[in-house]
Amino acid sequence: MKQYPQQSPIPPMELLGNSRIRVDLCDGILEYEPETVKLRAGKRLIRINGIDLDLCNLSESTVVVRGTVSSVEFEG
Amino acid sequence: MYLLWGFFRWILGYAIIEIRGVYGEAFLSLCMKREIDLWEIRRVCPGIIRVKLYSFALSRLDVLARKCGVTVEVRGRFGLWETLKRYRLRPGIFLGVFLYFALMLILPRFVWSVEIPNADPVREREIRSVLLNSGFGVGSYVPSTDFRELKYDLLLARDDLVFAAITMQGARAVVDVRFASDAPDLTDRTPCNIVASRDGQIVSVLVREGIRYVAKGQTVQKGDLLVGGIMDTRLGYYVVHSKAEILARVTDVSSQTVPLEQVRCERTGRVFVRRVWSFFGKEFSLSFRKDCPFESFDTVTETKCLSLGDRADVPILLTEIRYYQTEPISVSYTAEEALEMARNSLNEVDRVRLNGIEIESEYETVTHANRSVTLTKTRSLIVDICEDKEFYFDDKGQ
Numbered sequence: 001m002k003q004y005p006q007q008s009p010i011p012p013m014e015l016l017g018n019s020r021i022r023v024d025l026c027d028g029i030l031e032y033e034p035e036t037v038k039l040r041a042g043k044r045l046i047r048i049n050g051i052d053l054d055l056c057n058l059s060e061s062t063v064v065v066r067g068t069v070s071s072v073e074f075e076g
Numbered sequence: 077m078y079l080l081w082g083f084f085r086w087i088l089g090y091a092i093i094e095i096r097g098v099y100g101e102a103f104l105s106l107c108m109k110r111e112i113d114l115w116e117i118r119r120v121c122p123g124i125i126r127v128k129l130y131s132f133a134l135s136r137l138d139v140l141a142r143k144c145g146v147t148v149e150v151r152g153r154f155g156l157w158e159t160l161k162r163y164r165l166r167p168g169i170f171l172g173v174f175l176y177f178a179l180m181l182i183l184p185r186f187v188w189s190v191e192i193p194n195a196d197p198v199r200e201r202e203i204r205s206v207l208l209n210s211g212f213g214v215g216s217y218v219p220s221t222d223f224r225e226l227k228y229d230l231l232l233a234r235d236d237l238v239f240a241a242i243t244m245q246g247a248r249a250v251v252d253v254r255f256a257s258d259a260p261d262l263t264d265r266t267p268c269n270i271v272a273s274r275d276g277q278i279v280s281v282l283v284r285e286g287i288r289y290v291a292k293g294q295t296v297q298k299g300d301l302l303v304g305g306i307m308d309t310r311l312g313y314y315v316v317h318s319k320a321e322i323l324a325r326v327t328d329v330s331s332q333t334v335p336l337e338q339v340r341c342e343r344t345g346r347v348f349v350r351r352v353w354s355f356f357g358k359e360f361s362l363s364f365r366k367d368c369p370f371e372s373f374d375t376v377t378e379t380k381c382l383s384l385g386d387r388a389d390v391p392i393l394l395t396e397i398r399y400y401q402t403e404p405i406s407v408s409y410t411a412e413e414a415l416e417m418a419r420n421s422l423n424e425v426d427r428v429r430l431n432g433i434e435i436e437s438e439y440e441t442v443t444h445a446n447r448s449v450t451l452t453k454t455r456s457l458i459v460d461i462c463e464d465k466e467f468y469f470d471d472k473g474q
Binding site for chain 1: 100101102104105107109111113114115116117118119125
């Protein structure tokens, strides 16, 4: 697993086109619908909007979302 | 990489579960915290999330599900481990798999087939016989075979071989041989005359060595001197090995008699089949009865070799011997039918006998006698009638 600074305010993210997004240092899943995935990373909330989204992989602190991503929003 | 992960997960075994309840996301988050790997998470309908996870993590889900207020339903278990668990009460399957791998390890150490690609059928049989005498054949244990020794055995046993190599291609032994071409016989200096091998009229004379005693158009009888090997000169005489090519017109007569009434063996329709498995040269009969139950019969033998693909022959042969019961039946032929049979039979024989010989003319005579038809073919042939005849001298040189 990649090592990132503990105090990073923004979770590291990798976007592969608009079909796959990988979010590291993720603490949990707050909402999961085919159109929206809402993740918690520290004090930040990340909302991924798109079509036909599913969680491709879920490990200790990494979430991989697959589908057609239309936007990513940050809250907090 | 994805395929590799898929294979890894299949080896370890995985399960598909459905999480039912409104707090499915909380359950997923809790699984993350407890380091339970999940993949292919998909919401199939509101309130139901379908998830894949390793089978060994299933036991930890009950506590988490109770905490989150969801229910977890296992929809299926997959993978190698799950398959093995499913068939754990069937030892035959495991025994079969074990035997398969054991045979895969053991069988390639034996020779399954021996191929001799460059030899004609007669020489191939002789070479196989030499190899068998040296202890090499189908079923031989490869690691204990000394191929160099075998090669020398082969070369020593066969004078006509100039090269031999034995290579193993998997379980197939390929014996590569090269034969020496026959050298022309130039060393034969034995003094000899040439005499006529049959009666005929000389058509052409070509003498390479010796003294010619006949001319074109002359008639000779069998044994007549054609070319002499004693060269008489003013200084004395010396002898040579006579060489010549003397073509003569000869008469060839061949005949075939076919009786109008014959006794022929016909199949009655009753068949006895005997099957024999041959494994590494050892035969195992599949029939209890080893002898044929019919008094008169004819047999048809068919051998099938099991093979994997085009090149890999498995050392298992299935030989099927079919015994057809026959009984004698009297058959009558008309004169025309008998004549046709005689003509076919004669042509069949003469095609081999007169192969490469020039036929100048021919005519047929048919005779009917003693309830049979005889066809006689008289041909005028142009053939070489030279025959070597050695001569010897006594102590006095005569």
